[in-house]
Amino acid sequence: MAKQANLYSFPSVKENLAPALRAYVISCQESGLARHSVFKVAVSGGSLPKTLAQALLLPPTGPNDEVKWDKWEIFFADERAVPLDHQDSNYFLLKQELLDKLPAGTAQPTVHPIDAEYLNDTQELADRYEQALVKSFASRDSVKLPIFDLLLLGCGPDGHTCSLFPGHELLRETSAWVAPIEDSPKPPPKRVTLTLPVVTHAVRVAFVATGAGKREVMKQIFEEGAAGGLPCALVNEGAGERASWFVDHDAVEGVSYPRRPFSL
Numbered sequence: 001m002a003k004q005a006n007l008y009s010f011p012s013v014k015e016n017l018a019p020a021l022r023a024y025v026i027s028c029q030e031s032g033l034a035r036h037s038v039f040k041v042a043v044s045g046g047s048l049p050k051t052l053a054q055a056l057l058l059p060p061t062g063p064n065d066e067v068k069w070d071k072w073e074i075f076f077a078d079e080r081a082v083p084l085d086h087q088d089s090n091y092f093l094l095k096q097e098l099l100d101k102l103p104a105g106t107a108q109p110t111v112h113p114i115d116a117e118y119l120n121d122t123q124e125l126a127d128r129y130e131q132a133l134v135k136s137f138a139s140r141d142s143v144k145l146p147i148f149d150l151l152l153l154g155c156g157p158d159g160h161t162c163s164l165f166p167g168h169e170l171l172r173e174t175s176a177w178v179a180p181i182e183d184s185p186k187p188p189p190k191r192v193t194l195t196l197p198v199v200t201h202a203v204r205v206a207f208v209a210t211g212a213g214k215r216e217v218m219k220q221i222f223e224e225g226a227a228g229g230l231p232c233a234l235v236n237e238g239a240g241e242r243a244s245w246f247v248d249h250d251a252v253e254g255v256s257y258p259r260r261p262f263s264l
């Protein structure tokens with residue numbers, strides 16, 4: 001039987017989840033650097049950037065605990081079709097929560113925001129973002145799908161991840177790497193998103209979900225599995241043991257699914 005997603009549950013976000021997430025991300029970073037000298041990561045918006053900042057802004061505990069920012073290529077797992085300085089922009093959120101808080105003198109990562117010239121044409125916006133991936137991951141002719149070293153994803157209370165929503169036709173997309181959506185049930189309606197094949201193809205996929213507000217959906221994801229059809233559960237099914245969930249106890253209280261002790 002295929003191995004299942006790892007569920008790591010912690011009593012406290014700040015004291016336990018954040019240091020574990022940091023260790024996990026650094027381990028993915030080191031594997032990426034060993035493979036191709038850069039670390040290619042895509043991040044979500046929502047609550048993720050704040051928790052990520054709690055993890056990555058911690059002071060290093062030793063030489064093996066270094067975030068090598070200048071080696072990071074950061075993409076967005078999904079983005080809203082709004083200007084880059086808009087409160088709804090995932091880029092803006094990551095910048096505000098994390099990138100602007102890097103200690104002075106830190107060598108900067110390479111960040112790939114959407115091309116805001118194309119906000120009025122979401123297909124073009126998605127195509128341009130796919131082209132940015134093509135450039136980074138070599139040509140589409142030679143690469144069937146981009147392989148991110150790590151995807152850092154959130155999970156909405158309805159089970160959506162990236163801008164892949166339950167029951168939406170986008171879940172059936174098999175050829176595009178990046179797709180537009182104009183009818184997101186969560187505002188704003190116009191967005192672009194990595195597609196499910198790209199998400200499940202990553203070397204590692206880490207979800208972060210915290211708080212009692214996520215409890216009901218966590219039950220559905222982990223107890224019903226892919227049969228329940230929620231996008232997060234489809235990612236779990238596609239990525240198997242390459243998917244890891246970093247959650248607090250509040251989010252998974254009463255959820256029947258084996259927790260693993262966190263280790264690398």
Ligand SMILES: O=C1O[C@H](COP(=O)(O)O)[C@@H](O)[C@H](O)[C@H]1O
Nearest residue numbers: 044045046047048154155156162
């Ligand atoms: O709209 C979005 O929501 C999801 C989940 O957000 P959360 O606040 O419930 O964590 C997020 O992962 C995605 O990037 C964002 O565009």
